[in-house]
Amino acid sequence: MKIIFLGAPGSGKGTHATRVKTELGVPHISTGDIFRENIKGGTPLGVLAKSYIDKGALVPDDVVIKIVEDRLAREDCQKGFILDGFPRTIYQAEALKKIAKIDVVINLVVDDEAIVKRVAGRRMCRCGETYNVAFLNGSDTCAKCGGKLYQRDDDKEETVKSRLDVYHKETAPLIDYYRKEGLLKDVDGSQGIEAVYADILKVLK
Ligand code: AP5
Numbered sequence: 179m180k181i182i183f184l185g186a187p188g189s190g191k192g193t194h195a196t197r198v199k200t201e202l203g204v205p206h207i208s209t210g211d212i213f214r215e216n217i218k219g220g221t222p223l224g225v226l227a228k229s230y231i232d233k234g235a236l237v238p239d240d241v242v243i244k245i246v247e248d249r250l251a252r253e254d255c256q257k258g259f260i261l262d263g264f265p266r267t268i269y270q271a272e273a274l275k276k277i278a279k280i281d282v283v284i285n286l287v288v289d290d291e292a293i294v295k296r297v298a299g300r301r302m303c304r305c306g307e308t309y310n311v312a313f314l315n316g317s318d319t320c321a322k323c324g325g326k327l328y329q330r331d332d333d334k335e336e337t338v339k340s341r342l343d344v345y346h347k348e349t350a351p352l353i354d355y356y357r358k359e360g361l362l363k364d365v366d367g368s369q370g371i372e373a374v375y376a377d378i379l380k381v382l383k
């Protein structure tokens with residue numbers, strides 16, 4: 179199954195894509211994670227991406243499209259995949275159409291006020307797990323691997339506001355785009371994590 183997770187920053191794309199990946203046994207491709215790995219590794223792509231990500235802006239379309247095209251050409255993507263954070267512009271969606279035939283687009287619906295709270299409380303582990311201080315009971319270590327949790331550089335309040343603006347301007351038009359294609363499924367992402375996940379599984383069955 180070829181799935182897109184669409185939604186504002188902090189809507190829960192990563193949280194749920196990680197679980198669906200295990201459920202379906204298909205790769206989870208997050209363009210944001212790919213950029214963060216490259217930033218950590220100090221690669222030329224990482225240096226370029228950081229100059230945009232730190233401002234809450236989008237990395238240029240052609241750079242992202244090339245990365246996704248190469249990733250989707252790999253053997254493990256032939257039976258299915260989950261795209262998280264791509265496409266993010268109509269231009270990217272048009273490019274993707276030429277690369278793969280998508281089965282479903284899950285749109286996680288969460289209002290901006292809840293987003294700002296969630297993102298401010300988000301903590302990450304190097305192993306890929308995502309947490310929120312609201313559920314950590316004061317702990318700062320990963321329950322899966324014991325790693326020390328950290329905050330993403332682009333989760334500062336000002337940057338989050340820019341990311342939300344960019345989302346409304348550039349990415350939200352994809353909701354209508356995929357609705358017209360008959361692929362869009364709205365999921366109420368403001369519920370508790372388990373309820374959101376149950377709704378996603380219903381859509382996928
Ligand atoms: P990216 O990493 O994709 O960031 P994003 O879209 O802003 O999304 P987030 O990762 O912030 O949120 P999420 O939806 O994954 O939420 P999460 O599950 O973590 O991109 C980063 C940057 O890279 C972009 O700004 C851009 O510069 C660049 N980039 C990436 N892709 C690009 C592209 N295609 N084109 C151009 N540039 C690109 O959840 C958030 C928090 O909420 C967590 O703490 C979680 O525990 C909590 N939470 C989740 N669900 C619930 C729930 N139901 N109830 C309570 N808490 C919850």
Ligand code: MG
Nearest residue numbers: 191192208210
């Ligand atoms: Mg994410």
